Amino acid sequence: MKNLAVLTSGGDASGMNAAIRAVVRTGQARGMNTWGVFQGYSGLIEGNFKRLGTRDVSNIIQRGGTILGSARCPEFRTEEGVELAIRRLRGAGIDGLVVIGGNGSQTGANALHKMGFPVVGVASTIDNDLYGSEVTIGVDTALNVALNAIDNLKVTASSHNRALMVEVMGRKCGYLALMAGIAGGAEAVVLPEIDVVPEQLAERIQDVYERGKPHAIVVVAEGAKYNAAGLCEYFEQHNLLRGYEFRSTVLGYVQRGAVPTCADRLLGTRLGSEAAEQIIAGKHGVLVGCSHGELITTPLEEVVTGEKPLPPWFLKAADMFAR
Numbered sequence: 322m323k324n325l326a327v328l329t330s331g332g333d334a335s336g337m338n339a340a341i342r343a344v345v346r347t348g349q350a351r352g353m354n355t356w357g358v359f360q361g362y363s364g365l366i367e368g369n370f371k372r373l374g375t376r377d378v379s380n381i382i383q384r385g386g387t388i389l390g391s392a393r394c395p396e397f398r399t400e401e402g403v404e405l406a407i408r409r410l411r412g413a414g415i416d417g418l419v420v421i422g423g424n425g426s427q428t429g430a431n432a433l434h435k436m437g438f439p440v441v442g443v444a445s446t447i448d449n450d451l452y453g454s455e456v457t458i459g460v461d462t463a464l465n466v467a468l469n470a471i472d473n474l475k476v477t478a479s480s481h482n483r484a485l486m487v488e489v490m491g492r493k494c495g496y497l498a499l500m501a502g503i504a505g506g507a508e509a510v511v512l513p514e515i516d517v518v519p520e521q522l523a524e525r526i527q528d529v530y531e532r533g534k535p536h537a538i539v540v541v542a543e544g545a546k547y548n549a550a551g552l553c554e555y556f557e558q559h560n561l562l563r564g565y566e567f568r569s570t571v572l573g574y575v576q577r578g579a580v581p582t583c584a585d586r587l588l589g590t591r592l593g594s595e596a597a598e599q600i601i602a603g604k605h606g607v608l609v610g611c612s613h614g615e616l617i618t619t620p621l622e623e624v625v626t627g628e629k630p631l632p633p634w635f636l637k638a639a640d641m642f643a644r
């Protein structure tokens with residue numbers, strides 16, 4: 322292998338730049354020509370490649386987002402799209418690719434692998450819903466952003482004696498909501514993994530009110546049966562609004578653009594470097610992830626079919642601490 326490329330795909334995650342930098346610098350240290358592919362799989366199909374040297378990845382480790390840009394690319398879900406991408410890569414002399422991203426991105430990586438192109442994935446998504454890594458790039462930063470917001474919301478909720486429904490990202494997974502809820506001292510969490518009964522939730526908030534707390538914080542995962550506004554609406558329509566005044570707020574994309582935390586910079590560096598080492602050593606068709614502090618590789622085929630449950634201890638503990 323002589324020419325190694327890297328791309329970022331799907332939702333951007335803080336720490337992606339650390340991973341790009343690590344792929345490029347590890348590749349360079351092993352005598353590779355290193356390339357960046359711009360705008361994810363769209364750039365692959367369009368042949369939007371550029372040589373990246375060590376200096377091109379200077380001064381990026383502290384930046385959120387991705388210097389390569391990212392995209393969601395429906396065309397890449399077709400066989401023709403994947404074939405075209407491989408022709409573009411081969412045409413540029415590129416003989417290996419590192420794909421930094423989450424579920425959709427690794428499904429794309431697996432398609433390339435199945436068509437015989439050497440590819441290694443790097444586990445990156447704020448949702449932490451990717452099988453093959455206990456923790457993924459971007460989760461720690463997104464959680465810290467959510468926590469800062471929750472801390473602030475608690476202050477204003479207390480001043481006004483309000484219940485605040487805070488909606489966090491996570492697609493169909495409740496990981497961010499669960500962890501932000503526990504670390505933020507929320508009175509309740511609403512997750513896609515557990516069917517919420519609005520009447521029970523309202524009762525619980527009422528109970529918090531009656532115990533004299535000046536605020537109630539409910540962290541709601543965006544993929545739950547009811548979103549934050551939907552819950553407030555339900556309470557209103559069913560005459561369940563008692564005690565507190567209710568408000569809802571959606572954190573949304575602010576969770577994605579922040580300066581990466583130390584943990585995400587280190588995780589990105591570790592996973593990116595290992596992905597380059599793997600592919601250069603001729604081991605491909607795998608995702609590089611991290612479990613119990615150790616680097617692990619998992620076949621992409623397993624990654625795209627596997628399911629990652631929420632951590633059981635936290636799931637059980639959430640209820641006990643939400644008092």
Ligand code: F6P
Nearest residue numbers: 332393423446447448490491492
């Ligand atoms: O997968 C990361 C994520 O931020 C999810 O939490 C969210 O549901 C989704 O991306 C939003 O996607 P888009 O950037 O395409 O709007």
